[in-house]
Amino acid sequence: MKTVSCKIDLALHPSLKLGIFVGLIHSLALGLLLWLGSVHSGVLLCAPLVLFSGFNSWRTHGNLKGARAVCRVEWRQNGQWVLFDRSNAPQSAELSDGTVWPWLLVLRFTLGRLKKRYVIVLDGSAPTDEIRRLRARLRENADNQVN
Secondary structure, three states: OOOOOOOEEEEOOOOHHHHHHHHHHHHHHHHHHHHHHOOOHHHHHHHHHHHHHHHHHHHHHHOOOOOOOEEEEEEOOOOOEEEEEOOOOEEEEEEEEEEEOOOEEEEEEEOOOOOEEEEEEEOOOOOHHHHHHHHHHHHHHHHHHHO
C-alpha cells in the first residue's frame, strides 16, 4: 500500500449543507421529544436543551462562528495534528477517534486532559482534494493500528 506522506491542510468554510444536516438531526430529536411528551409531560423539559444544542452546533460546525469552532485542520509530516480556531491560533491536538463514511467525516481531537474538539466535514465544507487526502491518511492510520 502506498503511504501518504504529504502535508494535509484542511481549510473549513461555512457550509449550508452541514448547517441543514445539524438542523435536521436536532429537529428529529425535538420531534421525538414532542412525541414522547404526549405520553410523559416531564420529557418536554428537555426541549429547550435540544434547541440550545442545535443552535450551538450550528454556530460551531455549520457557520464556524462559535467560540469552539475549528476553522482549519492540519496534519504535518511528523505525525502531528494542529487545529486552528477562528483567531487562527494553532493548538496541538491528538486524534482520539473518528468516523469515516463516504459522505461524512466526524473527527474527535483531544487538546489536553479535558479539552476535546469535534470536526464535522461533509462534502462541500472543505476542498475536495484535501478531504480525499484526509480520508487516505485516516485509512492508513487505521491499517497501521490493525497490523
